[in-house]
Amino acid sequence: MNNSRVKSNIAWTVAGILAVFWFMITAIPFLFMVINSFKGQFEMLQKGVFDLPDSWFPTNFIGVLENGFLSYFFNSVILLAICLTILLFITACASYPLSRMKFKLRGPTYALIVACMSIPIHVTLIPIFKMSTVIRTYDSIFALIGPYVAFAIPISCYILTTFMTSIPASLEESAEINGCGKFRTFFHIILPLSKPGLSTLAIYNGVAIWNEFAFANTLTQSRKAQTLPLAISAFKGEHSMNIPVIMSVLVLTVLPMIILFIILQEKLVRGLMAGAVKG
Amino acid sequence: MKKIASLVQSRQRSVRIAATVFLAPVIIIMAVFIIYPIVSTFSISLFDWNGISKDREFIGLENWKMLIHDRVFWFAFKNNLTLMVCSIGIQIPVAIALATFLDGAGRKVNFFKVVWFLPLLMSSVAIGFLFSYALATTGGIVTTISQSLGGGKVDLLGRAPQALYAVISVVAWQYIPFYMVYFLAGYGNIDINIYEASIIDGATRGQYFLHIGLPLLSPMIKSACILSLIGSLKYFDLIYAMTGGGPGTATELMATYMYKLSFSHFKMGYGSTTAAGMFILVTGFALMMQTILKGNGSSNDE
Numbered sequence: 001m002n003n004s005r006v007k008s009n010i011a012w013t014v015a016g017i018l019a020v021f022w023f024m025i026t027a028i029p030f031l032f033m034v035i036n037s038f039k040g041q042f043e044m045l046q047k048g049v050f051d052l053p054d055s056w057f058p059t060n061f062i063g064v065l066e067n068g069f070l071s072y073f074f075n076s077v078i079l080l081a082i083c084l085t086i087l088l089f090i091t092a093c094a095s096y097p098l099s100r101m102k103f104k105l106r107g108p109t110y111a112l113i114v115a116c117m118s119i120p121i122h123v124t125l126i127p128i129f130k131m132s133t134v135i136r137t138y139d140s141i142f143a144l145i146g147p148y149v150a151f152a153i154p155i156s157c158y159i160l161t162t163f164m165t166s167i168p169a170s171l172e173e174s175a176e177i178n179g180c181g182k183f184r185t186f187f188h189i190i191l192p193l194s195k196p197g198l199s200t201l202a203i204y205n206g207v208a209i210w211n212e213f214a215f216a217n218t219l220t221q222s223r224k225a226q227t228l229p230l231a232i233s234a235f236k237g238e239h240s241m242n243i244p245v246i247m248s249v250l251v252l253t254v255l256p257m258i259i260l261f262i263i264l265q266e267k268l269v270r271g272l273m274a275g276a277v278k279g
Numbered sequence: 280m281k282k283i284a285s286l287v288q289s290r291q292r293s294v295r296i297a298a299t300v301f302l303a304p305v306i307i308i309m310a311v312f313i314i315y316p317i318v319s320t321f322s323i324s325l326f327d328w329n330g331i332s333k334d335r336e337f338i339g340l341e342n343w344k345m346l347i348h349d350r351v352f353w354f355a356f357k358n359n360l361t362l363m364v365c366s367i368g369i370q371i372p373v374a375i376a377l378a379t380f381l382d383g384a385g386r387k388v389n390f391f392k393v394v395w396f397l398p399l400l401m402s403s404v405a406i407g408f409l410f411s412y413a414l415a416t417t418g419g420i421v422t423t424i425s426q427s428l429g430g431g432k433v434d435l436l437g438r439a440p441q442a443l444y445a446v447i448s449v450v451a452w453q454y455i456p457f458y459m460v461y462f463l464a465g466y467g468n469i470d471i472n473i474y475e476a477s478i479i480d481g482a483t484r485g486q487y488f489l490h491i492g493l494p495l496l497s498p499m500i501k502s503a504c505i506l507s508l509i510g511s512l513k514y515f516d517l518i519y520a521m522t523g524g525g526p527g528t529a530t531e532l533m534a535t536y537m538y539k540l541s542f543s544h545f546k547m548g549y550g551s552t553t554a555a556g557m558f559i560l561v562t563g564f565a566l567m568m569q570t571i572l573k574g575n576g577s578s579n580d581e
Contacts, residue, residue: 004483011485015380026395029413031421033575035568094305097298103291104298109302116313118565120513122557124316126330126541127553133315181295192460195525200410211402213516214534218542229404233520236408236455243412250405255398261489269460272399276461276506 037061037247044244057100060248064235066202069252072231076210079141079227083148083209088198090149091156095194096186098157100160110161121147125218132219141227143219148212152205158245159204163197164190165252187236203271207257228253315557330547342552352553355524355531356560360442362532363511365447366454371503373451378491381459382466383484392394407520410449413420413434418437436522439529446518446530453517454510458503466492507569512561518577533557 020143036044037060040051097103098110129138137143167190175185213229220226226234232249239245261268324342328335346352381392398406411418414435421433431459435445469492477487515534524531524539537557541550 008483015383018376019388022373023391023394026397026456028420029409029452030397031316032413033409049418049420053284062349090304090308093301097301101294101297101298101299106298109306113305113309116309118509118561119317120534120554120557121560122513122515122537122553124313125538125554127316127319128312129542130319130330133578142313146308146312150308150472151471153309157305164521183294186301211404213404213520214538215403229402232404232408243418246408246412250409252400262401269396273461273464276457276502 017264033247036244037107037243037251058248060245061252064245064248064252067235068236069249071223072228072234075141075224075226076228078138079144079148080206080209082141083145083152084202085208087149087152087156088161088204091153091160092191092194092198092203093152093186095157095160095164096190099161099168100167100190101182102184110157111129113154113157119151121214122150125214128215129218138219139221140225143225144212144215144227147219148209152208155275156201156205158195159201159231160197163200164194165274166208167193199267200271200274203268205273207272208258224247284321285415286574299312301468309437314444320551320558321555323548324555326548328548329575330541330550331545335548338548342549343556345356345549346552351528351531351536351551352533352556353537354528355533359512359514359554360516361443363508366443366450366503366507366511369447370453370454370458370507371500373492374455374503375462375500377455377459378462379467380486383488395459396456398453399460401453403453403516404520406449406453407517410452411521414449415447432470437526439527442522442526446522449516449521450517456508458507461503462496462499465496469495501572503573508568509561509565512564533560 038056044201131144172185172188175189211229216227216230235249236246325339326335327338328391381388415435416422416432423437425433436442470499475492514532518530518532519535522530537550537553540553
């Protein structure tokens with residue numbers, strides 16, 4: 001008995017040390033980013049990286065915000081709003097027959113949509129780039145809507161179809177007996193009941209779209225069209241030697257996510273995990 | 280009798296019509312932005328084309344022959360495989376360890392949980408840029424720590440073999456929180472009665488973990504492996520931002536190589552070939568995993 005208690009104490013001590021070690025590995029890069037974002041360009045070079053800045057006045061942040069950072073931010077917000085509206089509506093529409101109707105091609109259609117999950121976006125990059133120059137959307141946020149929505153569909157259909165399957169069939173049957181058509185059933189019964197599933201989808205895809213880089217880097221060129229992930233490299237291009245400015249841009253790009261995390265907490269975590277449920 | 284049959288038929292037809300209408304938008308968008316581009320990539324791969332000029336030369340399978348003998352592409356593929364093996368080998372065990380710690384210690388370590396979770400809130404590009412500075416020889420974190428301990432400068436990203444492992448470590452830093460939360464949710468789903476029963480029967484925490492927790496987690500470990508495997512083969516953002524594939528081709532991946540060929544060197548014909556090659560390899564691996572895991576699943580059922 002005593003022996004096992006000693007053993008358990010040793011185990012917890014070792015676990016505690018490892019936990020603190022991993023805590024430091026996670027926290028130090030963030031500390032590095034935040035501390036240095038308040039420093040001046042030469043202050044960072046002269047002092048040690050982990051010395052506190054002379055002043056906590058957010059000079060770099062004000063500079064970044066005044067030099068067009070907000071334009072990247074608003075581009076991202078508008079794009080996100082458009083993409084999520086389209087995506088949630090059309091995947092809800094598609095998941096309804098896939099989860100609750102019986103027809104011959106249901107299995108193959110569902111399999112085909114879900115199979116698209118593993119497609120690398122790079123295989124579509126050149127034709128989509130070409131397409132955007134042909135339909136003249138190149139270098140505007142509208143060029144990004146199509147590919148963002150398309151690549152979010154497979155996982156979204158998967159999550160939402162699973163969700164809708166769990167809605168009890170009796171509700172729908174009684175609606176049908178009362179003469180409610182498929183379309184009315186969808187809008188008045190299925191869609192309102194799917195709200196929890198839709199909010200999970202909004203979080204999962206919202207974060208993915210907010211952070212997307214490859215398409216945005218390919219299909220946009222100027223500040224009027226570029227999204228937040230491109231702000232970092234744009235500021236890096238202008239201030240390549242001024243590391244504190246870049247650190248302040250990094251802080252500003254993470255900030256919305258941290259605020260969202262504080263507001264939503266477990267809901268955000270569940271949303272982020274939604275993509276892992278497939279298997 | 281005939282009337283009933285026709286009723287059934289008309290019902291089936293109305294279901295078919297409704298299903299078509301509901302599915303149409305999704306099918307059309309996927310056809311335009313996924314299926315058509317894939318076909319188009321394969322057809323462009325047969326041309327010599329710079330992406331801008333109107334004329335492009337049909338060269339048949341020349342690009343594909345070049346791809347098969349392209350050392351850089353296969354080196355990049357090898358890097359993808361290294362990333363894949365290291366990701367599965369590092370991320371999943373560490374994530375299980377962290378999740379087990381959080382599950383065992385309960386609410387009093389909530390602060391750890393929140394901080395460990397933080398990397399998940401940062402985008403890949405932001406992480407890539409952050410670490411390109413954090414691992415730099417001047418003013419980087421590792422060099423600062425090494426100098427304060429009396430060591431010299433540490434050049435992690437500048438030379439070939441260690442650059443790849445430095446990048447792989449950063450990828451692990453990014454994804455471990457993800458799998459940690461995932462496995463933590465898995466522990467949360469285990470019936471509390473099972474835990475209580477095992478403790479009453481005199482099992483220690485370690486025994487509970489080895490004989491009950493881990494086996495119950497194994498389906499999740501399986502799907503985490505698939506996710507990690509496919510993800511490693513498609514990996515792009517972080518490495519493109521952090522090293523751009525360099526120094527030389529040390530951290531080149533299939534995706535960064537394809538991207539640079541197409542959009543820095545404007546070899547869109549050959550770029551399409553590498554993209555198509557990447558597509559074939561990723562799809563092949565995905566199908567292989569599916570069959571292997573399906574085989575496993577059925578043998579477990581028996």
